Amino acid sequence: xxxxxxxxxxxxxxxxxxxxxxxxxxxxxxxxxxxxxxxxxxxxxxxxxxxxxxxxxxxxxxxxxxxxxxxxxxxxxxxxxxxxxxxxxxxxxxxxxxxxxxxxxxxxxxxxxxxxxxxxxxxxxxxxxxxxxxxxxxxxxxxxxxxxxxxxxxxxxxxxxxxxxxxxxxxx
Amino acid sequence: xxxxxxxxxxxxxxxxxxxxxxxxxxxxxxxxxxxxxxxxxxxxxxxxxxxxxxxxxxxxxxxxxxxxxxxxxxxxxxxxxxxxxxxxxxxxxxxxxxxxxxxxxxxxxxxxxxxxxxxxxxxxxxxxxxxxxxxxxxxxxxxxxxxxxxxxxxxxxxxxxxxxxxxxxxxxxxxxxxxxxxxxxxxxxxxxxxxxxxxxxxxxxxxxxxxxxxxxxxxxxxxxxxxxxxxxxxxxxxx
Numbered sequence: 001x002x003x004x005x006x007x008x009x010x011x012x013x014x015x016x017x018x019x020x021x022x023x024x025x026x027x028x029x030x031x032x033x034x035x036x037x038x039x040x041x042x043x044x045x046x047x048x049x050x051x052x053x054x055x056x057x058x059x060x061x062x063x064x065x066x067x068x069x070x071x072x073x074x075x076x077x078x079x080x081x082x083x084x085x086x087x088x089x090x091x092x093x094x095x096x097x098x099x100x101x102x103x104x105x106x107x108x109x110x111x112x113x114x115x116x117x118x119x120x121x122x123x124x125x126x127x128x129x130x131x132x133x134x135x136x137x138x139x140x141x142x143x144x145x146x147x148x149x150x151x152x153x154x155x156x157x158x159x160x161x162x163x164x165x166x167x168x169x170x171x172x
Numbered sequence: 173x174x175x176x177x178x179x180x181x182x183x184x185x186x187x188x189x190x191x192x193x194x195x196x197x198x199x200x201x202x203x204x205x206x207x208x209x210x211x212x213x214x215x216x217x218x219x220x221x222x223x224x225x226x227x228x229x230x231x232x233x234x235x236x237x238x239x240x241x242x243x244x245x246x247x248x249x250x251x252x253x254x255x256x257x258x259x260x261x262x263x264x265x266x267x268x269x270x271x272x273x274x275x276x277x278x279x280x281x282x283x284x285x286x287x288x289x290x291x292x293x294x295x296x297x298x299x300x301x302x303x304x305x306x307x308x309x310x311x312x313x314x315x316x317x318x319x320x321x322x323x324x325x326x327x328x329x330x331x332x333x334x335x336x337x338x339x340x341x342x343x344x345x346x347x348x349x350x351x352x353x354x355x356x357x358x359x360x361x362x363x364x365x366x367x368x369x370x371x372x373x374x375x376x377x378x379x380x381x382x383x384x385x386x387x388x389x390x391x392x393x394x395x396x397x398x399x400x401x402x403x404x405x406x407x408x409x410x411x
Contacts, residue, residue, distance in 0.1 A: 004327050005329065008199040009199060009200065012195050016394075019393075022394075
């Protein structure tokens with residue numbers, strides 16, 4: 001009797017609780033994002049950036065082109081590049097940053113798909129994936145970096161903040 | 173596979189909408205807002221105006237209608253209440269007096285709302301449903317009571333309905349519920365027990381509607397998101 005009577009209230013309570021939990025999670029994620037951290041995709045703990053990168057990759061996409069199964073698509077199509085000037089006009093690129101969880105020690109990558117318009121990055125989408133899928137790409141990028149093709153410091157951000165040794169135009 | 177997932181997503185959105193409308197329509201918003209209303213005593217009914225008494229909580233000294241004889245004896249001007257044993261919904265409702273008669277149409281004109289409606293289609297609670305309430309002597313009388321009170325009685329709660337009066341039943345409703353009345357042996361279809369608080373409803377109608385809409389929207393959004401995520405997880409859909 002009580003259950004059927006309170007069913008609408010129970011349903012609303014459950015939905016409100018779910019919304020509150022989701023809201024708290026989102027707020028935590030935003031606050032971590034502001035500090036340059038991320039939430040672990042495995043345990044929701046605090047994940048901090050690895051002291052290298054962000055790595056820049058070219059994507060074979062124009063303007064508003066879309067793709068499905070983003071993990072698979074990105075893994076197969078990302079091509080390492082070392083400066084934004086290598087992005088052909090109208091083509092998309094992405095930043096890849098590696099994070100390590102302080103709690104479970106697992107690594108993950110954050111990929112920011114963007115379109116560069118006159119030096120300004122228009123972010124299309126951000127993704128969090130497990131590190132293992134992108135390990136070969138990260139290793140390839142780091143190998144190129146260690147060969148001296150390009151260097152970036154750990155503390156530099158993405159979205160237009162360049163290394164002190166790289167001019168605004170992208171030259172060393 | 174993709175079509176199946178899309179179809180399932182469509183279905184879960186419809187499910188979320190239905191649940192959202194159900195929750196938004198039936199949740200006890202009025203009872204939350206009317207918590208602090210003082211019960212109306214017999215003394216107050218003698219000095220107060222009808223609109224200040226009808227639909228308000230009944231104090232212990234308000235006469236209870238125990239049987240059909242008492243119902244027949246009650247005057248139209250008497251303030252009475254009922255402690256129903258059970259309730260049967262008729263599914264037919266009549267437009268509340270505070271609800272506007274006209275709907276604005278998209279072309280700028282006005283369209284008249286129906287006076288009587290099947291309450292299944294009354295999403296905005298603009299119609300008061302007619303119920304058959306069972307008196308303690310097992311006889312049935314017609315009643316127009318709030319959705320909230322009806323829900324309490326349906327759930328088997330012991331309820332004292334608010335203060336009300338015998339009123340003439342709506343002649344447009346009765347032909348629609350004639351069969352039901354015959355089935356439950358309703359001897360008096362000319363009179364209806366009316367206990368809707370018009371004054372309070374007129375004042376708070378918009379507030380209640382907004383709260384109901386907000387509650388419904390929260391349920392639709394959250395439940396829809398949860399169900400779509402579940403479908404995507406089950407079918408391993410990747411964005």
